[in-house]
Amino acid sequence: MAELKLIHQGKVRExxxxxxxxxxxxTDRISAFDVVLPNPxxxxxxxxxxxxxxxxxxxxxxxxxxxxxxxxxxxxxxxEWRGRVTVCRRARTVPMECIVRGYLSGSGWSDYQRTxxxxxxxxxxxxSESARLPEPIFTPTxxxxxxxDEPLTVGEAEALAGVxxxxxxKELSLGIYRWAHEFALQRGIIIADTKFEFGHGxxxxxxxxxxxxxxxxxxxxxxxxxxxxxxxxxFDKQFVRDYLLGLRDWDxxxxxxxxxxTIVSGTRERYLEVYARLTGKKLEI
Numbered sequence: 001m002a003e004l005k006l007i008h009q010g011k012v013r014e015x016x017x018x019x020x021x022x023x024x025x026x027t028d029r030i031s032a033f034d035v036v037l038p039n040p041x042x043x044x045x046x047x048x049x050x051x052x053x054x055x056x057x058x059x060x061x062x063x064x065x066x067x068x069x070x071x072x073x074x075x076x077x078x079x080e081w082r083g084r085v086t087v088c089r090r091a092r093t094v095p096m097e098c099i100v101r102g103y104l105s106g107s108g109w110s111d112y113q114r115t116x117x118x119x120x121x122x123x124x125x126x127x128s129e130s131a132r133l134p135e136p137i138f139t140p141t142x143x144x145x146x147x148x149d150e151p152l153t154v155g156e157a158e159a160l161a162g163v164x165x166x167x168x169x170k171e172l173s174l175g176i177y178r179w180a181h182e183f184a185l186q187r188g189i190i191i192a193d194t195k196f197e198f199g200h201g202x203x204x205x206x207x208x209x210x211x212x213x214x215x216x217x218x219x220x221x222x223x224x225x226x227x228x229x230x231x232x233x234x235f236d237k238q239f240v241r242d243y244l245l246g247l248r249d250w251d252x253x254x255x256x257x258x259x260x261x262t263i264v265s266g267t268r269e270r271y272l273e274v275y276a277r278l279t280g281k282k283l284e285i
Contacts, residue, residue, distance in 0.1 A: 002020075011034075012031065022066075023073075025045070026211075037240070047275050050070075050275065052086070053086070062175070069086075070085065070086055083285065092199055094165070094198045094200070095143045095161075096160055099140060099141060100174055103190070103193065105231075106219070112127065130221075138174055169198055172198075173196050177194060189221070192232070219234060235277075243259070
């Protein structure tokens, strides 16, 4: 049997080498502002893995994904890994976060208020917070090994990835977002924005990698009651961010503050709720 070896511990996932494959194990850790917080969200890793699985198995992709299976290989079973493992093809990561925005929120809203644009993408005047954009926009960033990702202009992104690959990543990211947005809207969920990552397999094939369309990588809003001009209730990590933004004694540097039980349980409930709405099934964890 191939040797299982821990090769990387990320903010949320642990990455193991296993023969020709990689095992991604999603933990219950949660990060905000690039800081891992002290207390986990029980069951969060299961929600992330199973929701990503749902999308990987349903999206009509024109690019394959790295996901091969969602079960622990025989002989490697660990009770604590149940529901958390993705067996993946190895891939050389494109060093760029492929962010698609369909609505004006977060850093995009802040940028628009200052400049009338989001990362250099000019938008109509007079838009309000949470407004739906005329068309989704592609706003890539760097993929930092440590610290914060930085916004990229079109020229910087083309220099980083190459002109042809940049165009392909933009096309794929916008296409996946549009499909997923309509799919989710039919289930009462607005996907305001999301992040994709891509890599090249051993044969050079472009692969969709990491997680897709989860509460950690996306903004999910309830469609019922959606009202531009203000922040929206969310089914994602924004619930934690909003709590942290209200703290006066934390400067967004490690160590992160302990989350109160109401925030932990509220986050768990939101993650489980969006999973149930999108998939039509309840996750028993």
